[in-house]
Amino acid sequence: MIRRRIILMRHAKSAWNQPDLSDHARPLKKRGRKDASTVAARLVALGWVPDETISSDAARAQETVQRMQPFFDPEPPVTFQRTLYHCGMTDVETTLRLLSARVETVLLVGHNPAWEEVLFWLTGLERQLKTAHAALLDLELKKSSVADTRAIWSGLVPPAHRWHLRDVVTPR
Incomplete structure (x- = not known):
């Protein structure tokens, strides 16, 4: 069996008290910093440690990732992408x-409303993703059903595959 897992996480709670900052530049609040660490510890306890992290490049998403990384052993490589700031399914x-293909579990950190839409697109389930909530998705495939294991992630999206929502990890 080939197993793939996605941790679809909304960034932690951000600060709104600095009107001179752009939305893209908003940092985390104190509570957000604590929540990101709490969720990372819970992911580790559940055995959901990412092999790679890909995040929006917004300040609050970057800070969420930076708070989580020390909990993961080994720390996965991180990529910050502008395309995940205001993203769509494509x-x-x-x-x-x-x-x-070596990546079994990926942590994606981004924003609403896109993340709730992505969750619905992948699973067919409507769920609310509040700040610092992480949806745990998985998919198991028979090796014989995958034409090219080097490109394993390539076709793992609807309508070809429907992901399973295993849990939503929250900081509380």
Whole structure:
């Protein structure tokens, strides 16, 4: 069996008290920094440690990732992408398609409303993703059903495949 997992996480709670900052530049609040660490610890306890992290390049998403990284052993490589700041399904599909076959679990950090839409697109389930919520998705395939294991992530999106929502990890 070939197993692939996605941790679809909304960034932690951000600060709104600095009106001179652009939306893209908003940092995390103190609570957001704590929540990101809490969720990372819970992911590790559940055995959901990413092999790679891909995040929006917005300040609050970057800071969420930076708070989480020390909990993962080994720390996965991180890529910050502008396309995940205001993204659609095509952006997420492209991101997944470009993943290496060695990646079994990927952490994607981004924003609403896109993340709730992506969750619905992948699973067919409507769920609310509040700040610092991480949806745990998985998919198991028989090796014989995958034409090219070097490009394993390439075709793992709807309508060809429907992901399973295993849990939503929250900081509380």
